[in-house]
Amino acid sequence: MKLLNSAALLGLLAAPVFAADLVSEQPPVPVLEEAPAFTWSGGYVGLQGGGGWLDGDFSVPGASASEDFNGGLLGGFAGYNYQQGDWVFGIEGDISYNWNDNRYDVFGTNVDVGTDVSGSVRGRVGYALDKALIYTTAGWTATRGFVDIDVPGGKQKETFNGWTVGTGVDYAFTNNIFGRAEYRYNDFGDKTTFQDLNADLDQHQVTVGIGVKF
Numbered sequence: 001m002k003l004l005n006s007a008a009l010l011g012l013l014a015a016p017v018f019a020a021d022l023v024s025e026q027p028p029v030p031v032l033e034e035a036p037a038f039t040w041s042g043g044y045v046g047l048q049g050g051g052g053w054l055d056g057d058f059s060v061p062g063a064s065a066s067e068d069f070n071g072g073l074l075g076g077f078a079g080y081n082y083q084q085g086d087w088v089f090g091i092e093g094d095i096s097y098n099w100n101d102n103r104y105d106v107f108g109t110n111v112d113v114g115t116d117v118s119g120s121v122r123g124r125v126g127y128a129l130d131k132a133l134i135y136t137t138a139g140w141t142a143t144r145g146f147v148d149i150d151v152p153g154g155k156q157k158e159t160f161n162g163w164t165v166g167t168g169v170d171y172a173f174t175n176n177i178f179g180r181a182e183y184r185y186n187d188f189g190d191k192t193t194f195q196d197l198n199a200d201l202d203q204h205q206v207t208v209g210i211g212v213k214f
Helices: 002-024
Strands: 042-060 063-084 087-099 102-106 109-129 132-149 155-172 177-193 197-213
Touching (some): 042 087, 042 109, 155 197
Antiparallel strands (some): 155 177, 177 197
16 A cells, blocks of 8 residues: 555656656747838839920011920839838939920921920929828929021020929739829920020820839
8 A cells, every 4th residue: 555655646746747847848839920011202213205295486587486295205213211100202303315306308408397305303202001002203304305497507406494293193913012003293384495495395104103112
């Protein structure tokens, strides 16, 4: 009986130790880490293309005329965003080449008139809906107008400066790649040049683009 009682006592003492070993050998419960929230903050670069509809009002003493210069454009953009809550503030610059010249026959001589290089520097304010960013933009813009007469040395160029305003939407396909659709109105101002010819230029443009965010 003493032997049986001793065995039973040892069994009772060993049970908690054995149970503790069983508990300690169980694998730890995995900790689920929350995915970081998407943010528009950071720098970015991209390519854009689309169309431009430019209206030119031309006048010389005693006469005036209006012409449309419509065509495609292709270029690039770069900028930086800072997101605070759902609001996004940024600055952006872009440069594009326009194919919108018209050809005229002036007394048997070909004369090409239009604009080629354009660009802008703008501020942006937007509201983020997760991976969609709806924004407005405004700032300075410029374009280079030209008259190219079909004779040696007949090309003359002038730079027009003005303002631009527009709106658009960026959508992030991944954390680094986003697409864009944008409309802008460009008022390039007026300038007297080309032998007292006054030119007043304004343009509507629609572009789509793809960008990389850093």
